[in-house]
Every structure is written in C-alpha cells, then in structure tokens.
Amino acid sequence: MKKLINGVDSVVPDALRGLAAAHPGLRVDVDNQIVLRASGARPGKVGLVSGGGSGHEPLHAGFVGYGMLDAACPGEIFTSPVPDQMIAASEAVNGGAGVLHIVKNYTGDVLNFEMAAELCAEEGVEVASVLVDDDVAVQDSLYTAGRRGTGATLFVEKIAGAMAETGAPLAEVTRVAEAVDARSRSFGVALSACTTPAAGKPTFDLKDTEVELGIGIHGEPGRARSAMRGARELVHTAMDAIDEDMPVSGDNLVMVNGMGGTPLIELYIAFAEVSDYLAGKGARAARSLVGNYVTSLDMQGFSITVCRLDDELTRLWDAPVETPGLRWGR
Amino acid sequence: MKKLINGVDSVVPDALRGLAAAHPGLRVDVDNQIVLRASGARPGKVGLVSGGGSGHEPLHAGFVGYGMLDAACPGEIFTSPVPDQMIAASEAVNGGAGVLHIVKNYTGDVLNFEMAAELCAEEGVEVASVLVDDDVAVQDSLYTAGRRGTGATLFVEKIAGAMAETGAPLAEVTRVAEAVDARSRSFGVALSACTTPAAGKPTFDLKDTEVELGIGIHGEPGRARSAMRGARELVHTAMDAIDEDMPVSGDNLVMVNGMGGTPLIELYIAFAEVSDYLAGKGARAARSLVGNYVTSLDMQGFSITVCRLDDELTRLWDAPVETPGLRWGR
Numbered sequence: 001m002k003k004l005i006n007g008v009d010s011v012v013p014d015a016l017r018g019l020a021a022a023h024p025g026l027r028v029d030v031d032n033q034i035v036l037r038a039s040g041a042r043p044g045k046v047g048l049v050s051g052g053g054s055g056h057e058p059l060h061a062g063f064v065g066y067g068m069l070d071a072a073c074p075g076e077i078f079t080s081p082v083p084d085q086m087i088a089a090s091e092a093v094n095g096g097a098g099v100l101h102i103v104k105n106y107t108g109d110v111l112n113f114e115m116a117a118e119l120c121a122e123e124g125v126e127v128a129s130v131l132v133d134d135d136v137a138v139q140d141s142l143y144t145a146g147r148r149g150t151g152a153t154l155f156v157e158k159i160a161g162a163m164a165e166t167g168a169p170l171a172e173v174t175r176v177a178e179a180v181d182a183r184s185r186s187f188g189v190a191l192s193a194c195t196t197p198a199a200g201k202p203t204f205d206l207k208d209t210e211v212e213l214g215i216g217i218h219g220e221p222g223r224a225r226s227a228m229r230g231a232r233e234l235v236h237t238a239m240d241a242i243d244e245d246m247p248v249s250g251d252n253l254v255m256v257n258g259m260g261g262t263p264l265i266e267l268y269i270a271f272a273e274v275s276d277y278l279a280g281k282g283a284r285a286a287r288s289l290v291g292n293y294v295t296s297l298d299m300q301g302f303s304i305t306v307c308r309l310d311d312e313l314t315r316l317w318d319a320p321v322e323t324p325g326l327r328w329g330r
Numbered sequence: 331m332k333k334l335i336n337g338v339d340s341v342v343p344d345a346l347r348g349l350a351a352a353h354p355g356l357r358v359d360v361d362n363q364i365v366l367r368a369s370g371a372r373p374g375k376v377g378l379v380s381g382g383g384s385g386h387e388p389l390h391a392g393f394v395g396y397g398m399l400d401a402a403c404p405g406e407i408f409t410s411p412v413p414d415q416m417i418a419a420s421e422a423v424n425g426g427a428g429v430l431h432i433v434k435n436y437t438g439d440v441l442n443f444e445m446a447a448e449l450c451a452e453e454g455v456e457v458a459s460v461l462v463d464d465d466v467a468v469q470d471s472l473y474t475a476g477r478r479g480t481g482a483t484l485f486v487e488k489i490a491g492a493m494a495e496t497g498a499p500l501a502e503v504t505r506v507a508e509a510v511d512a513r514s515r516s517f518g519v520a521l522s523a524c525t526t527p528a529a530g531k532p533t534f535d536l537k538d539t540e541v542e543l544g545i546g547i548h549g550e551p552g553r554a555r556s557a558m559r560g561a562r563e564l565v566h567t568a569m570d571a572i573d574e575d576m577p578v579s580g581d582n583l584v585m586v587n588g589m590g591g592t593p594l595i596e597l598y599i600a601f602a603e604v605s606d607y608l609a610g611k612g613a614r615a616a617r618s619l620v621g622n623y624v625t626s627l628d629m630q631g632f633s634i635t636v637c638r639l640d641d642e643l644t645r646l647w648d649a650p651v652e653t654p655g656l657r658w659g660r
Contacts, residue, residue, distance in 0.1 A: 268346075
C-alpha cells in the first residue's frame with residue numbers, strides 16, 4: 001500500500017487541517033471533526049447537516065458552503081460519525097428554523113443520526129431527516145437494510161441547500177429533499193477495489209479480467225461479477241438497471257461519477273454513452289456533472305446517477321452554490 | 331489493463347463526444363479535435379489557444395470558456411496535436427486582436443505550435459506565444475529541452491484569460507502570461523506509474539516501496555527514486571526543490587494537484603503540509619486549488635505548483651471564470 005498520508009491514525013484530522021488551510025470560507029473543528037461555514041448560522045434559515053464515513057471526498061465536507069450544506073460531520077474512513085458530532089453540528093447551524101439531517105442509508109449512519117435527532121429535540125432544536133437510498137443495485141447489502149445511499153446524496157444536498165437559502169421552512173426543504181431522492185436512481189461499477197489505510201490491502205479481490213456490477217461505495221458486493229467489457233456495454237448495464245427501476249424519460253440531471261481512481265477522460269467516454277442511451281429512450285441529460293464527487297478512496301470505476309427533473313428542481317439545481325466541491329453562479 | 335474505453339483507437343474522439351454532450355457552452359469539433367467556446371470569437375478580444383497531448387484532463391479542453399481559453403487542441407494520448415488543429419483553432423478564435431498560444435515546453439508541442447504560428451502569420455492572424463516551463467525537477471528530460479511545463483499552465487491560462495476578457499491588447503495578455511510562468515515553480519512525485527491505453531502496461535516500473543521524485547506528467551523520469559515516505563516528507567522534498575529554485579515568500583497561489591489516481595482526501599493531507607511549510611518560511615497560500623487538474627491518466631501521486639502573487643495576478647486569478655474544470659464568480 002502506498003498512500004500519501006502521515007500515518008494510518010491521522011488520516012482524517014490531517015485532511016481536515018488541509019481543508020481548513022485551503023478554504024477560508026469553512027470553519028473546521030479538527031478535534032471534533034465538524035466542518036461548518038465560517039459565516040455561521042443565518043437566522044431564519046433552515047440548517048442542513050450531513051455526514052458519513054470519510055473516504056468519499058469531496059462528499060460531504062466539500063459540499064459545505066453557500067447553497068449547500070451548513071455542516072458536515074466526517075467519520076473515520078468508511079465509518080459513521082458519532083451522535084456527538086451531529087448534535088454539535090446541528091446546534092451550531094440552527095438559526096431558529098430547524099435543521100435537516102441528510103442521511104445516506106447505511107445502518108450505522110441511520111442509527112447515529114436518529115439518536116442525534118432525538119437528543120437535539122430534547123434540547124429544543126427541531127430536526128427533520130431525509131434518508132437517501134438511490135442505489136438500485138441491491139435491496140440489502142453489507143452495512144445496509146434496504147437500498148444504499150450514493151450519488152443522489154449530492155443532488156439532495158444541492159437542491160435542498162438551494163431551497164434553504166430562499167428562507168423556505170423546514171417542511172418545504174424536507175419535501176424537496178425527499179422529492180430528489182424519490183426521483184433519483186444510481187448504479188455503480190468497479191474496475192478495481194479500494195484500499196483503506198487501516199486495512200492496507202484491497203477490500204476485495206477482483207481479477208484483471210473482471211468487473212463488479214452494482215458496487216457499493218465501500219466496496220460492498222453488487223449484483224454480479226462479470227467479464228471486463230467496453231465502456232458502452234458497462235454503461236448500458238448500469239443504465240438498464242436504472243431504467244428497469246424507474247423508466248428514464250424527459251429532462252434529467254445526470255452524474256457520471258468517478259470512484260476516485262478513474263481518469264476524467266474515461267468518465268467523459270462514459271458520459272457520451274449515457275447521453276446516447278438517454279437519446280435512445282427519448283430522454284436527455286438537461287443538466288450534468290462529470291467527475292469525482294462521491295468517491296471510494298482509490299477505487300477505479302464509475303457510478304451513474306439519474307434524477308428526473310421538473311421545473312422546480314431544475315431552478316434549484318441552477319441556483320448559485322459556493323463550496324469547495326461545487327461552485328457556480330455567484 | 332482495465333480501462334473504461336470502447337477501444338484503444340477511439341479514446342480521444344469518444345471522450346470529446348462526452349465533453350460536447352456534457353457542456354453545451356462548448357463547441358466540439360470531434361473529427362478535427364478542436365474544442366471552442368460555443369459563443370464564438372469576440373471582436374476585439376485576444377483569443378487564447380492551448381493544446382497538448384490528451385491524458386491530462388481537465389487540461390486543456392476543460393479550461394475552455396469565459397475567463398480562460400478560447401480553444402483547445404487535444405492530441406492523441408501524450409502526443410502533441412498537429413499544426414492543422416492549432417491553425418484552425420487560431421483562425422476560429424481570432425476576433426481581430428490577435429491570438430496567444432499557450433505552449434507547454436515539450437519539443438513536439440513547441441515545434442508544432444511554432445509551425446502553426448508561422449502559417450497563421452502568413453494568413454494575417456497575429457500570433458504571440460508563451461512557453462510554460464515551471465517544473466524545477468530536471469533541466470532536460472524525455473521529450474523536452476529545458477524545463478517541462480506542468481501545473482503552471484493552468485495558472486497561465488486562468489490569469490491570461492482574465493486579462494484577455496478585459497479587452498487588453500495582445501502584448502498585455504502576453505506580458506501577464508509570461509509573468510505567471512516566471513513566477514511559478516512545480517515539482518511532482520509519483521507513487522505509481524500510469525498506463526496508456528495503447529501501451530496497455532505501466533509506462534515505467536516502480537516498486538511497492540518506492541516513489542519517483544520529480545516525475546513528469548507523462549511518466550518521464552525525475553531527479554531520483556527514493557523509498558516511500560510519509561506525506562510530510564514527500565511534501566518537504568517537493569517544496570525544498572521549489573524553494574531552492576525560487577525562495578518562497580509572501581502571498582502565493584498554490585495548487586496541490588492530483589495525478590489522476592490519488593484520492594482527494596490524500597491531496598488535502600498534502601495541502602496541510604504545504605501550508606505548514608509555507609508558514610515556516612513566513613509565506614502563505616493566499617489562493618489555492620486542491621484536486622485533479624493536470625493529470626497523467628491513472629497515475630497515483632501529486633504535484634505542487636507555487637506562483638508568487640502580486641496585486642495584479644491576484645485580481646486576475648479572482649476574476650470570474652466559467653469552464654468545465656474551473657468555475658466561479660459568474
């Protein structure tokens with residue numbers, strides 16, 4: 001294992017120090033592993049809090065800032081953050097209009113965010129939660145009852161974040177967050193496993209001639225292992241799985257996401273195939289992202305997330321955003 | 331070799347099709363491998379053209395758009411584009427105020443851009459050129475006489491691009507482009523080699539316990555091979571090389587760039603060390619980028635580029651930009 005780290009035990013705090021140094025718009029509590037906007041809570045604005053295991057950067061800490069999250073709670077690598085982080089973050093971002101927890105569907109994250117929400121309520125902080133479960137690959141998985149939450153998390157954070165900036169009440173921000181999840185589907189393909197610093201070896205074995213179809217973002221097994229194929233075939237497998245679950249049509253927000261170790265030039269090749277696939281169904285990618293957004297350390301591979309747009313979601317997607325990982329229009 | 335491609339021969343056109351599908355603000359001539367702004371040439375504005383081998387994405391095509399390049403000419407993987415591409419691009423972006431060629435110092439690129447400039451001049455298109463040669467690792471290298479051009483290319487494109495948007499004349503745009511190159515230094519470290527689709531195997535051998543210090547962006551040899559070390563030690567090696575060549579001081583624009591296969595969390599760990607190093611010299615990163623910007627396919631590793639800022643360069647860096655790879659303030 002060769003990793004650009006100082007030690008296995010200091011990966012997350014060392015990275016948070018770097019995040020703080022690079023982004024003066026963030027306030028980073030390295031000791032407690034909480035990332036906030038430097039500008040603080042805005043009175044009357046719903047606060048958005050997310051979090052999850054580290055190793056998926058820029059998710060979540062890279063999406064803290066105007067138009068997206070108010071706070072992120074990074075756990076250790078591929079490990080849920082603890083309720084104390086979530087409570088401290090929720091209290092810090094509460095501007096009196098309540099707080100929305102955006103939770104990827106992994107059992108540890110769900111339990112800890114539930115506990116945090118209960119304790120926040122006892123402290124008088126109103127909390128709503130949205131569960132992101134967009135991955136159509138498998139119904140239950142390692143670490144997860146039900147579908148896993150993956151790429152749609154970014155869409156929920158961006159669109160709910162834009163709604164929160166308008167001063168909308170908690171119920172409205174929650175409604176739009178749930179709408180994004182309900183309209184989004186994802187499917188991932190691994191060309192290689194990832195290596196966590198603590199394990200020091202790949203999380204699973206994959207032959208040089210194989211791919212894992214339906215991979216999870218921690219390397220959890222997918223639907224099947226198959227022979228390596230061309231980009232077109234792999235994209236069709238992913239899009240067919242999405243289309244079977246929610247037939248694609250109309251205007252969509254589409255992300256071709258890199259797992260961390262795949263070159264951008266290959267992600268664009270995949271996007272061309274996604275675009276052609278959609279056209280074949282009379283649909284299109286009206287908005288798109290191509291790049292590394294919801295990663296799995298050094299894994300090679302990609303995921304596709306499709307969100308069926310309507311006018312409201314399109315407008316909120318287009319709204320200004322200013323975070324380390326996503327920035328436009330401001 | 332596992333790559334997300336349709337075939338070794340169609341990598342660049344397939345990726346350009348994806349670029350076109352994802353970014354309606356670009357006009358992509360897939361057959362001739364030229365990427366332009368969809369808005370066309372602006373009368374009275376200096377046109378900026380760059381280009382080079384593919385495999386370094388988002389460089390260069392990902393930096394076409396408002397506030398940066400007017401056109402990019404991607405060659406095949408790690409192969410210079412040809413003069414015909416450069417001439418067609420230059421003619422397309424010429425708004426009557428001349429064209430600046432931004433050329434990374436590789437012998438093939440230099441010769442082809444020189445030939446293109448001569449032919450443009452014969453056609454009545456005024457062309458100036460800036461040579462980017464920021465890599466302090468080695469004096470001469472595979473493919474290069476003199477220093478290689480690497481990370482500073484992005485800085486030149488951004489800052490000269492902002493100057494061009496003001497309507498400044500060609501001499502002014504050229505002056506600021508040269509100033510950025512003169513004030514910038516880079517050094518790269520490889521943790522792994524990259525694999526070109528055509529070769530199908532790593533471009534060089536690197537043991538599991540080794541790193542290449544001073545790596546080039548095509549996998550060219552650097553200064554030395556050393557034992558793998560921690561992030562702090564590797565960053566110090568890179569920063570010492572930069573500091574020996576141009577002592578760091580004051581306010582700097584600093585990029586910690588991923589080579590394509592390194593997780594973002596590790597790049598932030600490196601940035602923390604760069605920030606500490608600068609503080610130890612009484613300097614700081616007043617502006618920064620952390621991410622994959624000037625890549626080498628799937629190579630694992632990083633490079634650091636430091637540009638000593640002044641008020642003019644800072645203002646131009648901060649100016650609005652809207653490209654696939656860099657976007658803010660508009």
